[in-house]
Amino acid sequence: NKPVAWEKLDFEGLKKAVYDHTHDVLTALKKQGTTPLMVQIGNEVANGMLFPDGDERINLDHFTELLTSGAKAARDVDPAIKIVMHTDKGRNDKVARQWVEGLVSHHVPFDIIGLSCNDTESPDNWKETFNDLATRFPQYGLIASEYGYHKRMLNDIVFYAPGQRGVGTFVWEPTRHHEALF
Numbered sequence: 001n002k003p004v005a006w007e008k009l010d011f012e013g014l015k016k017a018v019y020d021h022t023h024d025v026l027t028a029l030k031k032q033g034t035t036p037l038m039v040q041i042g043n044e045v046a047n048g049m050l051f052p053d054g055d056e057r058i059n060l061d062h063f064t065e066l067l068t069s070g071a072k073a074a075r076d077v078d079p080a081i082k083i084v085m086h087t088d089k090g091r092n093d094k095v096a097r098q099w100v101e102g103l104v105s106h107h108v109p110f111d112i113i114g115l116s117c118n119d120t121e122s123p124d125n126w127k128e129t130f131n132d133l134a135t136r137f138p139q140y141g142l143i144a145s146e147y148g149y150h151k152r153m154l155n156d157i158v159f160y161a162p163g164q165r166g167v168g169t170f171v172w173e174p175t176r177h178h179e180a181l182f
Contacts, residue, residue: 090115114145
């Protein structure tokens with residue numbers, strides 16, 4: 001859902017708010033010497049963001065315009081920042097592939113596909129998804145944006161993705177859940 005401060009904005013105002021917020025946060029980070037190497041626009045946005053305006057299932061154009069606003073802001077702060085688009089569909093190759101195809105067909109600027117891989121089932125589906133996306137979209141890197149179980153296996157899946165497209169993995173809540181690191 002939209003933040004309360006953005007609830008009454010029309011769609012053009014919402015796009016500007018996404019741009020301004022992203023730009024302001026990244027500018028503050030850059031000023032303090034902590035410019036990020038990569039920025040994820042939204043979190044697990046397979047179905048969209050900032051509902052109802054950015055609901056991907058209702059209006060793919062609006063959703064991709066919001067993503068593009070955030071990506072443009074990040075690039076305006078520092079063109080070297082890698083842009084991540086993140087879906088929670090790491091286990092579902094077909095759905096993840098269709099989502100990426102939608103972003104590509106709408107010319108959303110990004111560099112890395114992020115997949116959540118957060119459950120205890122066999123990692124075989126994750127491998128299928130990473131391998132397929134690496135093969136179909138060789139212009140993009142791949143990361144596991146969130147995961148908790150099967151750490152060694154998932155790291156190997158990402159590291160050995162076709163074409164060396166795997167960029168890295170990010171453990172979700174490393175101190176609290178699942179196979180805690182600390």
